[in-house]
Amino acid sequence: MISARRTEETRVSDSTVRRLSGYYRVLGELLEQGENTVSSYQLALRSGSTPAQVRKDLSFFGQFGKRGTGYDVVQLLAEIRSILGLDRRWKVCLVGAGNLAHALFTHKEFEREGFVIEAVLDNDPAKIGQRWSHLAVETVEHLARVVRERQLVIGIIATPAAAAQDVADHLVSAGIQGVLNFAPRKLSVPPKVSLRNVNLAIELEGLSFALK
């Protein structure tokens, strides 16, 4: 396998990374279907992109295809897995133990991709101590210690909006490297910490706007 490494200092856009996730998913399906090779055209068709876009996206990371043939499914899958960092384990801290957190916790896909939730915390006494599978819900007062001691690198914030920035501050000071925020509030984190936001209301509002 050719090492998937950027040779240039070109900044890869967020859109490109998101599309890589899409290609990754399609390649998994193609593998299950027993396909050996795939063209940029097919990959585009099944992932909702365009052939040129597929080739351009991949070109940021190397030359993975064969002219006249296309891409080897197994090889490209491995390349993208490596590019996206899915070939390792990511220790995750889940803050908030509400319905959304529980849905995320029970979601099998994450664990399959290497995202392993190793702590669940909340500030509700009624929830603290609850067993969630092999974990017990802990008090959010222990957040910083838990993150440090278990060396958790990604924090998922699934708390009410009012608590989100405070939680983020504690995560950051404890050394968290990435934050996935579900609270509908703009968070401030230092530039070295990666931040992604998922705001369900924004998506519904986007639909509402389009339907008007």
Added chain:
Amino acid sequence: MISARRTEETRVSDSTVRRLSGYYRVLGELLEQGENTVSSYQLALRSGSTPAQVRKDLSFFGQFGKRGTGYDVVQLLAEIRSILGLDRRWKVCLVGAGNLAHALFTHKEFEREGFVIEAVLDNDPAKIGQRWSHLAVETVEHLARVVRERQLVIGIIATPAAAAQDVADHLVSAGIQGVLNFAPRKLSVPPKVSLRNVNLAIELEGLSFALK
């Protein structure tokens, strides 16, 4: 209140609509805090945008500010509510009755903004008949009829990936106008149907990429 209506045929970008949602949230907070006016600078600071961007975004829909003063909080809130279509009720159909669907169902924010879930459907006999608040989970076999009879306009797909396209097809043929898809699969819908995707795995993969 000046009517919020686009005078030009300029296509408003998706980014602009998403930012409007952010401004909307900040304005709500400002209102609670008793602020009467707000400048593009403050709005940008609190929503994670830039002053020029705020003004440009708003300019697509009208002229809502006063030079030298800024924007009236109450008025701008009403304008954006109208622009985003949050001044009406949207009847929503929730397909899939798993943990994620339940989290969405119990989320109070949606109802507050006018998104009212009026049907929950699943194909699991063990779930059909379950009471979810004032609703009962119905069989997905009745999907088309339910959408038509209750005149539901937005469908939320919270099913496994394998079922998603089939559900989307039924929703579309029953006359649904917008789809919010949580299944990790690219959906095909006719151009007249609005489609938004929320893919939690993509967000985690984006973090993973950034942390590598």
Added chain:
DNA sequence: TGTTGTGAAGGCGTTCACAGCC
């Protein structure tokens, strides 16, 4: 022939900068 890889062109969203107005 078929398909990739990629420089160049194109298009679109963001930022600038300033005229206009309160």
Added chain:
DNA sequence: GGCTGTGAACGCCTTCACAACA
């Protein structure tokens, strides 16, 4: 003086188009 509204400049992402090559 302060802040908005907006045409113009800018920069980035996407698309094109074709040379390279299996």
